[in-house]
Amino acid sequence: MADEKKPVETTGHQWDDDEGYPLKEYNNPLPKWWLYTFYATIVWAVIYWVFFPAWPTLSGFTKGTLGWSQYKQLDEEIATAKAAQKPFDDQLAKMSLKEISQDPRLLQYAISGGKAVFGDNCAPCHGSGGIGAKGFPTLVDDDWLYGGSLAAIHETIDSGRTGAMPAHLEAHDGSFNTAQVENLTDYVLSLSNQPHDAAQAFKGKALFNGEAGCNGCHGDLGNGSLKGTMEGEALEASVGAPNLTDGIWLYGGSRKAINQSIAKGRNGKMPAWGSGFEGFGRKLDPLSIKEVSLYVHTLSGGSF
């Protein structure tokens, strides 16, 4: 036998009662669990208003007795992180790059920090992990333009570098004609053992070490300002002229790319992130520059 329905109060509304089957609306009470949960949320809201920022007023808003705000929380989080880093940071600030590189624990810390700085500021051009891109040198090999020692890397990051390959073609305000630029191109191709026209390269060589003065930066043998010499004398290393004999190219090593480099010049710019800052990017504090220098140094194996 079916359960008898418990008698429940109705709302008093009645429809369609013409035919003797009145439609009534039960006034069922809300389930107890629901009702008490609802009351609990109201109580919670009142407690929240007391402790946390809640209601707008005419001139501001109620701040709550805890004085919490997301901006204060941010400041506290930053302060906590800074305090945790302080013992390390103090040591890093005092020590020279070389000293840090000899302390494995500090080096580990500096490299972790440097990696974060690199990812955010350097990777956009030099690629994730320093793999490089056309026009932006790779940092994972031991081929350097301005030197791969800790000191040289630090100087590059701190003060920036500006490439100074001039344009040579007359049409680009240089002083050589198309044929001469072609000759130079063939000579540069020959330096890295690429297919070239020997006769043109012969003429190019004379220009290279003569009228065009390429050897002043690239050296008599074209092996760059770091390793090269001109008439027995070491070159100015800070010029950053690349080694043309090693098959590593910043702007491409094809005939066309080399020709473009000679004709139009190349003026790649490494911005300064520290003392020489010129408004590009975000200026880095000296500690970050130290850290990122150590990180970059490890990328190439730190062989210099």
Added chain:
Amino acid sequence: MKHDTIEKSIPLMSILVVLVISIGGLVEIVPLFYLDSVIEKVEGMRPYTPLELKGRDIYLREGCYNCHSQMIRPFRDETERYGHYSLAAESQYDHPFQWGSKRTGPDLARVGGKYSSLWHQEHMRRPRNLVPESVMPNYPWLEKNSLDYADIAKRMEVMQTIGVPYSASMIQNAVADLEAQAIPDSESDALLERYGDKVVLDDFDGDAKRITELDALVAYLQMLGTLVDFSAYTAQER
């Protein structure tokens, strides 16, 4: 009041419904119009230059906001990566604002000046040339399409009607200002006088002879988040 009474009178119920809903509006919306912390005045905000405005329109056209937000939240992980958290005042001339709600790519609220224009050119051509793991599509047409800016004054007038304080001379000189910013070494004193010394002048697309859509977009990107001088900024009590 008996529920019966409310339920059986449509006018009475309508009035009560309006009352209940209004409370939400009054409490949540009205204070936004007068509270100092939400209409904070900051130094440096200015309307977009004509070139930047065109760039912003291209930003909208290409749907950049689908993957990039422009809203740095006040969390440590965000401020360490992107810089100072965004202020309400920084989107005051954005109609519509570009806060976004999804970050497939990084936040762009302070991308201005972070990379060189050369980087942006290469990146728009093919993002993977610079960021091998990027999933951003290529936008090669931006450097091919000449910028159509015949309607720039009209666009600025529309902005003016919705509250962007473009002056009459800004609108009058819109075309000249746009060209002055996009063409390197052109006469730009008037532009700087109207919009301030911090306006970035550059050969944004790497092609000095033409004004392309890439010019406009990169000019916009190079300005983002750079207007407020945070060295002179102190947060109001929040």
